[in-house]
Amino acid sequence: MGDVMTPERARLVELAEAGRTSLASLSAMLGRNPSYLQQFVRKGSPRKLEEADRRRLAEFFGVSEVELGADPDHARPRDADDFIAVPRLPLDASAGPGAFSAEEISFDSYRFSRRWLREMGLEGADLTAIRVEGDSMEPTLRSGDEIFVDRNKRSGEGIHVVRIGDALHVKQVQASAPGRITLISANESYAPIELDRDEVEVIGRVVWKGGRV
Numbered sequence: 001m002g003d004v005m006t007p008e009r010a011r012l013v014e015l016a017e018a019g020r021t022s023l024a025s026l027s028a029m030l031g032r033n034p035s036y037l038q039q040f041v042r043k044g045s046p047r048k049l050e051e052a053d054r055r056r057l058a059e060f061f062g063v064s065e066v067e068l069g070a071d072p073d074h075a076r077p078r079d080a081d082d083f084i085a086v087p088r089l090p091l092d093a094s095a096g097p098g099a100f101s102a103e104e105i106s107f108d109s110y111r112f113s114r115r116w117l118r119e120m121g122l123e124g125a126d127l128t129a130i131r132v133e134g135d136s137m138e139p140t141l142r143s144g145d146e147i148f149v150d151r152n153k154r155s156g157e158g159i160h161v162v163r164i165g166d167a168l169h170v171k172q173v174q175a176s177a178p179g180r181i182t183l184i185s186a187n188e189s190y191a192p193i194e195l196d197r198d199e200v201e202v203i204g205r206v207v208w209k210g211g212r213v
Contacts, residue, residue, distance in 0.1 A: 005041070009040065009041045012037065012040075012041060012057070012068060030053050048069055051070075054068050054069065059083065059111065060085045062082070083111040083112060083114070084112055086109060086129050088108045088146070120208060126204070127148050128148070129148055130149055130168075131146055132145045132147060136169075136186070137185060137187065138186060138187045140186040147210075148206070149161045149203060149204040149206055149207070150207045154202045154203070154205070157172075158173065159172050159173075159205065160172075161202075161204055161206065162183065163200070163203060164199065168203065171183035171185060176194055180195065181194070
């Protein structure tokens with residue numbers, strides 16, 4: 001790699017790894033060819049990120065543009081009460097074992113001020129936004145609602161996003177017999193599902209919802 005691996009390139013790789021995302025996915029988020037950021041990092045082409053791309057990446061990761069190569073004298077100031085990006089995932093994004101993987105990069109993100117997150121009691125939460133599909137949780141959650149899932153909260157009762165096999169579901173989680181877990185739909189048309197605890201992976205608790213009126 002020689003001199004190609006400049007501090008801003010190394011920082012981009014570090015942020016991507018910490019965020020469990022790939023350079024190809026980030027390139028797609030920018031509307032670029034999947035190899036765009038890989039070539040920037042590994043081959044030094046382009047020499048510098050375009051301003052709009054750099055700003056989008058800085059906002060996505062919640063860091064200063066200076067960390068990604070902006071001139072400190074010309075970069076926009078990042079005040080202490082800045083915005084945090086909450087990535088959006090489609091409900092059908094997940095498959096396979098483990099928590100959200102690198103392939104499950106968001107197709108978009110919301111930006112919320114730290115102040116608003118504090119007021120909502122969500123400061124310090126590991127948030128992912130997911131769009132609800134289907135009517136199994138009506139009237140609590142309607143199809144098309146956006147929900148925030150806190151991946152730091154995977155225990156206790158409440159509405160959670162869970163993975164069963166290759167599919168994600170939004171359900172009320174309730175402990176039942178020892179080693180068993182019951183998943184309850186708000187919509188009474190759907191019968192409760194009781195499963196062995198090890199058949200269900202709890203991704204996180206639903207902590208906020210929003211939707212069209």
